Amino acid sequence: MAGFEVYELTAAVLILGGALLVLLSAVSMLRAKDALQMMNVFSPAAGMGLPLVVIGIFVHLTGRDGFEWWTLMMAAVTICALVIVSSLASNTLARAVYQSGAPLDPATHPQDLADAGSGRQESAESTESTESTESTESGERTGRAASDD
Incomplete structure (x- = not known):
């Protein structure tokens, strides 16, 4: 750990944690039996994984360049946009899947x-x-x- 700063380690943990959530969500989507289940397992990636990556990038940039309000504002707007857009998109896609009459797994109770x-x-x-x-x-x-x- 001679060459690593604390902020680099923190940023790496946040980014890798977010990437792991996205990867696990992708694997879960491949195992889902119908489109509604796919939408359900996508939530951790969009709700936690991507914001963790953004926070990790913010920590890295702040540690490297020093604190800047502009970087904080960009990170906050990006995280808010991710949460809002992903929830609206998930809801819209799930309604479209349900209304389209796509076949559902019998275990799914919509x-x-x-x-x-x-x-x-x-x-x-x-x-x-x-x-x-x-x-x-x-x-x-x-x-x-x-x-x-």
């Missing part, structure tokens, strides 16, 4: 939230139908009682 919501709607509908049935039955009883008199 409607977990919709199923939970429809369960509430079904229970509300069944409650309404039970109430209407009860009111109809009570009305028939009242009508029968009036006709019997």
Whole structure:
């Protein structure tokens, strides 16, 4: 470690860690069974891997050239853009995959939230139908009682 400065080691660890996350995400994408699973395993690369690489580059440049506001601002804007664009792109691509009717792995449950919501709607509908049935039955009883008199 004679020739390494602390900032170089820190930058190397950050950059290699980010690159490792990107590599693991790429390998996971190859193993995914459908497009929605591919979108899901892409998240660590875009959300953590690439920002770690940017932070590592910022640490390296700061250690080599000294602190500059311009470098900090570029790194912050780049990280914000990566997070925002990757989340929007992932959401848009996942919706497009789902709406296209692409085949899904049977283990993929894209409607977990919709199923939970429809369960509430079904229970509300069944409650309404039970109430209407009860009111109809009570009305028939009242009508029968009036006709019997």
